[in-house]
Amino acid sequence: MLRNLFNRKTDNLSEEQQSRVEEPATESLTSEATTDKEGGWFSRLREGLSKTRNNIIGQISGLLRVGRTIDEELMEEIEEILIQADVGVNTTLELMDNVREVVREKGLNDASELAEILKQEILNILGDDAPINVDGGQPHTILVLGINGAGKTTTIGKLAHRFKSEGSRVIVAAGDTFRAAAADQLAIWCDRAGVELIQGGEGADPASVVFDAIEASKSRQADLLIVDTAGRLHTKKPLMDELSKIGRVMQRAIPEAPHEVLLVLDGTAGQNAIMQAKVFNEAVPITGVAVTKLDGTAKGGIVIAVKKEIGAPVRLIGIGEKLDDLRDFVGHDFVEALFEREEAAEN
Numbered sequence: 001m002l003r004n005l006f007n008r009k010t011d012n013l014s015e016e017q018q019s020r021v022e023e024p025a026t027e028s029l030t031s032e033a034t035t036d037k038e039g040g041w042f043s044r045l046r047e048g049l050s051k052t053r054n055n056i057i058g059q060i061s062g063l064l065r066v067g068r069t070i071d072e073e074l075m076e077e078i079e080e081i082l083i084q085a086d087v088g089v090n091t092t093l094e095l096m097d098n099v100r101e102v103v104r105e106k107g108l109n110d111a112s113e114l115a116e117i118l119k120q121e122i123l124n125i126l127g128d129d130a131p132i133n134v135d136g137g138q139p140h141t142i143l144v145l146g147i148n149g150a151g152k153t154t155t156i157g158k159l160a161h162r163f164k165s166e167g168s169r170v171i172v173a174a175g176d177t178f179r180a181a182a183a184d185q186l187a188i189w190c191d192r193a194g195v196e197l198i199q200g201g202e203g204a205d206p207a208s209v210v211f212d213a214i215e216a217s218k219s220r221q222a223d224l225l226i227v228d229t230a231g232r233l234h235t236k237k238p239l240m241d242e243l244s245k246i247g248r249v250m251q252r253a254i255p256e257a258p259h260e261v262l263l264v265l266d267g268t269a270g271q272n273a274i275m276q277a278k279v280f281n282e283a284v285p286i287t288g289v290a291v292t293k294l295d296g297t298a299k300g301g302i303v304i305a306v307k308k309e310i311g312a313p314v315r316l317i318g319i320g321e322k323l324d325d326l327r328d329f330v331g332h333d334f335v336e337a338l339f340e341r342e343e344a345a346e347n
Helices: 015-021 040-048 050-063 072-084 089-106 111-126 152-165 180-193 206-219 239-253 271-283 302-310 331-339 342-346
Strands: 140-145 170-173 196-198 224-227 260-266 288-292 314-318 326-328
Touching: 040 050, 040 331, 050 072, 050 111, 050 331, 072 089, 072 111, 089 111, 089 302, 111 302, 111 331, 140 152, 140 239, 152 170, 152 180, 152 224, 152 260, 152 288, 152 314, 152 326, 170 180, 170 206, 180 196, 196 206, 206 224, 206 239, 239 271, 260 271, 271 302, 288 302, 302 314
Parallel strands: 140 224, 140 260, 170 196, 170 224, 260 288, 288 314
Antiparallel strands: 314 326
């Protein structure tokens, strides 16, 4: 599926991008999982998006009062709010152009009618839901990318826990050998999830560790292999070259590998996350995105921008630190949780 694409390389990252890549990891470690009986997933999603909802919808709702006429001034005010919430300039302009077209076609005049149109046009940009599918290939391989601090280690731990709970035999490869803490954190997560971790010594060749993990996965008839990767530029070789090498090694062992290239983005990073995604996408074509830490930002509009800006679907979203706080992204639920009014939630 991704054969020969890993030979593509990028120029060196800019100083700003390098500074982001060199950030120390801040993943939280926790072993306690919650269940949906604590208010249900939608309630937790709604709570996790509260900062973004108050930032975006709170302001927009103030504009869409009954009796206000739809005009260009109103449209521009909505555009400004969306851009401030990190929906992004390009995505916002496309979204609002689509809203204007619907308003013209339907001959709408009352501003209160815009909320439902905004919701539908956001859904149109998000596209069809595309959850991770681990069917096909044994083992099915997921290559996980992301800068340090984005939540990459916790995402791997949560994915391992999820698929192990669903009955899959899961193996994790500690491909980030340049940061000692990475393997230590990953080992804790794997122990809690009850899955096997394949790792080498500090400073070992990441591609060799991945190769060993593939061989172990084959011999143990594992269903899923999740591969961690470095999240910074190390001194001797650019990160993107190393990722390309890992991809080639995986393809030699399993021609269809990696079946999934999952980029983990920190939702609090805003437009910087989009910049990171574009750089990674140039080196290793991304097939899906996991957006983490949405409960910690008022600018969760980044979720809307991802599909438009890099062309890969959001597959997973994280709204907390517990094992089951990482879920498949469902566009309808996201939009409903984002737009639901406070008074409606209380009833």
